[in-house]
Amino acid sequence: MTPAVGLVVAAHGRHVLIQIPDGRRLIAHPRGKRGEAVVGDQVSWLASGDEAVVEAVLPRRNLLFRQDAWRTKSFAANLDAVLVLVAADPPFSERMVARALIAAHSAGVPAWVALNKADLPLQAGRAKLAPLAAAEVEVVELSLRDAQAAAELLKPRLQGRTTLVMGPSGAGKSTLVNLLCPQADAEVGEISRALQSGRHTTTTTRWYALGPNPGDGALIDSPGFQEFGLHHVAATDLVRHMPDVQAQVSGCRFYNCTHRQEPGCSVRAAVDAGRLAATRWRQYVEMLDELEAARSGRPGSQ
Ligand SMILES: Nc1nc2c(ncn2[C@@H]2O[C@H](COP(=O)(O)OP(=O)(O)O)[C@@H](O)[C@H]2O)c(=O)[nH]1
Ligand SMILES: [Mg+2]
Ligand SMILES: [Zn+2]
Secondary structure (H helix, E strand, O other): OOOEEEEEEEEEOOEEEEEOOOOOEEEEEEOOOOOOOOOOOEEEEEEEOOEEEEEEEOOOOOEEEEEOOOOEEEEEEOOOEEEEEEEOOOOOOHHHHHHHHHHHHHHOOOEEEEEEOOOOOOHHHHHHHHHHHHHOOOEEEOOOOOHHHHHHHHHHHHOOOEEEEEOOOOOOHHHHHHHHOOOHHHHHHHHHHHHOOOOOOOOOEEEEEOOOOHHHOEEEEOOOOOOOOEOOOOHHHHHHHOHHHHOOHHHOOOOOOOOOOOOOOHHHHHHHOOOOOHHHHHHHHHHHHHHHHHHHOOOOOO
16 A cells, blocks of 8 residues: 655654645654654655554655754744744844744745734834844734734735744744634644643644645744754854845955954954944854854853
8 A cells, every 4th residue: 555645733752643635634653763754744654543654754845943962853844934923022032033044044944023012112122123134034013913904914925835933932923823724723622632732832833724725825833942053054154044244254354254353354344334233243153153162062062
């Protein structure tokens, strides 16, 4: 019997929930230790009683993940976009936003940012995101509390695409999913029962269809994260994943300039002249230090 194909719609530890073409969802177990499936994967599977065994993960268009000294954590695969969702409150870390954008860029997935809770004072959040304009990252402001205006703003950007929604706890990820994915509530219950995870906490990454047809697109809600390691990015490639920093590189005196302290560095000159946000340069240097420490295996690197 040739294996059928299914879509991974939730992942919890090593077992996953797959949706098969007739719409049913099955718990699926990996065969052996190889090839862990993540949300968004297409897998071939064989029935095993009421459940399924994953035979193989089909080739991926892309895979978004983070990696630190201890582990590699996959978010999702086969994405069309990453939406970094932050809010006026609770305050967010621009460092985490920068890292999520680098992870998306290095996976080859376009990313944009939404600043939620525009019904609250936005100045602080706006100021943190302002430097991203130079990196050509789109930033939109919205209030999910104003459901109709939010839906009008978001639908054209999300329709027909598979979008991973990332952001800190409290930003409004669940509110967004509930607003745009009609079946979300039912699906959360179903997935939680199947995977025996908590009903109200997003401990797993989950796929929510934006409509009844396969081409309608989907949102993938992922748990918040405390750390966001980028150890899979080569230190020498880092600058390429920060387009606003990269744009200033061409004039450096040394071909192997790291843009830290070298004389004749055009990146530093751009910071001094106000053409590049100092925070972006600091984020770059901090990450470069971290990546180089990781490579040399120094303790304390993460
Ligand atoms: N004031 C305000 N609160 C919002 C807005 N959107 C979501 N919230 C609230 O923010 C809290 C966290 O939202 P939730 O969707 O659970 O965030 P998540 O942790 O990212 O999933 C909830 O109490 C929401 O009702 C908004 O636009 N304005
Ligand atoms: Mg949530
Ligand atoms: Zn330089």
